[in-house]
Amino acid sequence: MSTRLLVIILALSVAALAGDQEFDRIVRAIETHYGTRRTHIPFMGLANLAVQVARPAGTSGFKLAVFEDLSYSPEDQAKLDRFMYGLSGSDLHPLVRTHSRRDRESTYIFVGEAGRSTKVLIATFERNEATVIEVKVDMDTLLKWIDSPELAGKSSRDRTDW
Amino acid sequence: MRIATFILVGVLTPLAAQEIRLPANLDKLTAKAEESVDVTLDGSMLRLAARFLSDRDHDQVKVKRLIGGLQGIYVRSFTFATDGEYSMADVDALRAQAQSPTWSRIVGVVSKQHGENVDVYFKNAGDKLGGVLIIAAEPRELTVVNIVGTIDPEDLSDLGGEFHIPKLEIKAGYHRRRDPR
Numbered sequence: 001m002s003t004r005l006l007v008i009i010l011a012l013s014v015a016a017l018a019g020d021q022e023f024d025r026i027v028r029a030i031e032t033h034y035g036t037r038r039t040h041i042p043f044m045g046l047a048n049l050a051v052q053v054a055r056p057a058g059t060s061g062f063k064l065a066v067f068e069d070l071s072y073s074p075e076d077q078a079k080l081d082r083f084m085y086g087l088s089g090s091d092l093h094p095l096v097r098t099h100s101r102r103d104r105e106s107t108y109i110f111v112g113e114a115g116r117s118t119k120v121l122i123a124t125f126e127r128n129e130a131t132v133i134e135v136k137v138d139m140d141t142l143l144k145w146i147d148s149p150e151l152a153g154k155s156s157r158d159r160t161d162w
Numbered sequence: 163m164r165i166a167t168f169i170l171v172g173v174l175t176p177l178a179a180q181e182i183r184l185p186a187n188l189d190k191l192t193a194k195a196e197e198s199v200d201v202t203l204d205g206s207m208l209r210l211a212a213r214f215l216s217d218r219d220h221d222q223v224k225v226k227r228l229i230g231g232l233q234g235i236y237v238r239s240f241t242f243a244t245d246g247e248y249s250m251a252d253v254d255a256l257r258a259q260a261q262s263p264t265w266s267r268i269v270g271v272v273s274k275q276h277g278e279n280v281d282v283y284f285k286n287a288g289d290k291l292g293g294v295l296i297i298a299a300e301p302r303e304l305t306v307v308n309i310v311g312t313i314d315p316e317d318l319s320d321l322g323g324e325f326h327i328p329k330l331e332i333k334a335g336y337h338r339r340r341d342p343r
Binding site: 077078081093094095096097098099100101102111113117118138139140142143146147149 | 189192193195196197198199200201202203204206207210211214215216219222225324325326
């Protein structure tokens with residue numbers, strides 16, 4: 001194996017690991033902040049495999065963490081903003097934030113580069129639940145999600161029902 | 163070298179000062195609003211988007227061309243449950259920034275969605291717009307758009323509907339007006 005190939009493989013491995021770390025870092029931060037643990041989802045591995053094989057609507061790679069019984073109040077929007085924006089790093093930039101007092105829902109979309117595609121992290125807080133999704137998407141899908149941020153979390157969450 | 167640096171800083175500082183900054187008091191409206199949307203596309207995000215936009219898809223080619231000269235798009239949109247939950251004072255800080263000599267207002271721009279007048283300010287940059295500030299204020303809705311960078315006047319309408327920017331119709335025979343100071 002040539003040195004050049006080895007360097008490329010190492011670089012790709014580090015990039016993949018860095019991507020995993022972003023998702024895990026945010027999941028751990030929510031667990032610590034709210035004193036909770038992510039809910040175990042049966043057959044999540046199977047859902048991941050289904051997404052990787054089917055690649056629906058311009059997506060690939062899929063991670064999901066669900067939190068239940070959060071002591072989250074929609075009135076704490078400013079606190080939640082500070083907390084969520086504090087989670088953005090050099091690899092993950094805040095793109096869209098929505099708050100709905102009517103639906104008691106807040107959505108945050110972060111975007112980062114993931115090799116030849118775009119990595120999107122969507123965090124949705126709804127009543128006493130939170131969902132964090134990381135998925136790689138093409139630009140067409142991302143543009144649609146910017147236009148309808150509330151659909152981004154919902155459409156991705158629905159995929160776990162497969 | 164040192165003198166050149168001072169000259170460069172002296173030239174660039176006023177230019178940077180002419181950019182519009184969304185005031186912090188807009189964020190306070192989030193707590194009052196029934197719905198709020200905040201879109202932040204800074205320079206690094208726009209460059210990232212441009213890299214991944216297709217050169218074949220017609221819509222993506224259009225967006226790529228539109229954002230090519232831009233350094234940032236910042237949108238704050240609020241929907242309120244009742245009238246009077248925000249005041250004009252909340253947007254006066256923005257309007258005040260657009261009173262600098264390099265900024266003018268386009269008169270005769272109408273929101274396609276609601277048919278109401280929208281305040282559109284732009285920064286002069288020769289035959290192009292050097293920046294655009296849009297304030298669409300209705301009794302229960304407020305949308306503020308800050309576009310940083312250069313854009314063709316003809317493309318301004320095309321940006322409407324993208325990134326939560328209101329769809330705008332610039333009336334035939336629109337004219338530029340410098341607001342009284």
